[in-house]
Amino acid sequence: MSTQLDRPKNASEHWARLFNARRLGSDKLPPTQDSARSSFHKDYDRLVFSHSFRQLNQKTQVHPLTNQLGIRTRLTHSLEVSCIGRSLGMMAAEKLHDKLDNGLPSGVTPADVGVIVQAACLAHDIGNPPFGHAGEYAIRDWFMHSDREPILQHLSINERLDLLAYEGNAQGFRLLVRNEHHPDNGGMRLTCATLGAFMKYPWLATHSNNKDADKLTDDVQKFGCFYSEAAQLEQLAECLNLPRSQQHDGYARHPLAYLLEAADDICYALIDLEDGIHLNMLSYAEVADIFYQLIGERPDTITLPAQMSARQQLAALRARAMMRLVNAVTDAFVANSDALLAGTLSGSLFAHCDPTIKSGINQAKALAREKIFNHPSKVRMELMANQCLHRLLDAFMPLAWMALTKAPKPFEQQRLLSLLQPHLDEHRRVLSEDIYQNILNILDFITGMNDHEAYRLAQELQGHLGTIV
Incomplete structure (x- = not known):
């Protein structure tokens, strides 16, 4: 960064750094807000109007090249995640404001925090290749083939691991900070706060994978930044004052990245399973059972109008489950805010929720793996x-x-x-x-x-x- 920032002296100053409106790639200081459209709203708008975001319209969420109308794509998934993320961000900020001695940092409102998470969620899959996770596996497999070894010998260990452990998350960071809008000159120039919330894995491939590329297994560990953008990651971490990770040589997550992860998991548990019903991979009863567990009530305690279709009943149950999850996740966020600031929180926010919620999320993921991802x-x-x-x-x-x-x-x-x-x-x-x-x-x-x-x-x-x- 062009200016060396002082270390924060207390929690309020630490949060102020984490909500930094400075734009990565730009030497200009963040402008004084003079309208209802903050720097974070501008981040959201830049993402919506970007070419990479539009391309998500015909990229796989779960089902590649499906002819079924109404099945989610990466675009509709990202919009749904961003809506949940906005609710999580606003509610978490309201609860955090009540906990902090001096409230939220000056000039930061719950609406600002909501739109930071909303924008980050909108971008969370922007680097995904065609065909979703199958595309990531295909790229890794191609580079792992023995025919590529003579070429890989020309690369450093950092460069080789970027390819052998190829990650759509790292491709997304590359798009945002290098490729879009201002190529090789700051990219989309989003605020540091939004980029921090976007970075689920603020470390390089060498920080989370075996540094001996010859021994890299299929159990590839996720990472969020290619070696080519290592300098931008360092600038971002300095701007936000991200602590070093206790697990590896990278950085700990921005606290708001945990809300992004939760929003994505909520869509996984509550929404993506519905597509499995529409494609006859899952039954209504299988999904409804999980919804009732996430709601925390028995089926006989909830009365739904008899004239409702199965799809309408699922939508009604989903709304109730979503309300409980948003409340539980934001409670866990505030209860663990000290560990989030220190970069020491273990597991996701769901790991710190009521056991029935954690179990319900895990059951949803297991059902998807068993019945959807392995469907012929x-x-x-x-x-x-x-x-x-x-x-x-x-x-x-x-x-x-x-x-x-x-x-x-x-x-x-x-x-x-x-x-x-x-x-x-x-x-x-x-x-x-x-x-x-x-x-x-x-x-x-x-x-x-x-x-x-x-x-x-x-x-x-x-x-x-x-x-x-």
């Missing part, structure tokens, strides 16, 4: 997604190391480069002798596609007309 139709689509991304990587990735040879480029590589070039031009990049940066630029291109674009191009590269089934 989803497995078939994920295998297709894997083949699509491997075909794209097979075609485009050799462009990353073509500068190592002076031989003339074959016709196919020339034409592939012509497809990649508009992306490079837009982001003011060139393919150079830096293989790592070339690989990241090509991954920016491929992971920026939505499911339909990736499927269509993969089909065309195999000589087929790229139509969607």
Whole structure:
């Protein structure tokens, strides 16, 4: 950062640093608020109008390339998570205000905290590749293949792990601080508070994975920042005064990142299961049982209108469950605020809620794993997604190391480069002798596609007309 900030002397000053409106990538001081539209509202607007956010409209939430209307995409999921995140942020701030001796920091309102979490939630999946988590696995598997070893030898351990443990979370941070709006000059220039809340994993791949890349297993640990954006992570941590993690060499989470995580888990438990019913993967009774547990009441104590459809009944139960979860999570947030500031909180906020709530969330996740993620139709689509991304990587990735040879480029590589070039031009990049940066630029291109674009191009590269089934 351009200015060295003093260390906070008490909890109120610490929270003031965490709600910092300084924009990462900009030397300008945050403006004095002169309207109802704060710097944090501007973060939200910048995200909504960004190209990467629009691409989420046809990216997988759970079910790739589904023809079923009304099934959630990453866009609708992100909007739902942001709504819950706003409620969590506002309610947590109201309760925190009552706990702190001097209330919230001067100039910060519960509405401000709500929109910080709302904006962070809106962006939480913005770096996901096509086909969701299946896309992440496909990219990791491609780089783990023995054929890639000669190329990986040209990279440092930090650079290799970025690829072998590839993470959509790190791609999201790269989009926000480097690629969007101001390429290589601050990216979207969001406030430090919003970026801090966005960073569920404020550390590098080498901080959470075995540093011996040859021994990296399939049990890849999550991380939130590529080595290429390590400097931006350091600037963000300094701006927010994030403490060092006690588990590894990275930083502890921003406290509001726990609210983002809770909002995402609530959608997982209460909303994503509904899609399983619509696709005949789950029964109404299976999901309703979990909803009643999260509500904390027996079915015979809740009377729903007889004329309601099953979908309407689930919506009514979901609203009650959501109300209880928001209250419980924000209570846990305030009760553990000292540990959050110190960076010592163990587990998620749900781990510090009533045992029935923690159990209900875990049951929802287990049901999704058992009945949705292992459903034959989803497995078939994920295998297709894997083949699509491997075909794209097979075609485009050799462009990353073509500068190592002076031989003339074959016709196919020339034409592939012509497809990649508009992306490079837009982001003011060139393919150079830096293989790592070339690989990241090509991954920016491929992971920026939505499911339909990736499927269509993969089909065309195999000589087929790229139509969607």
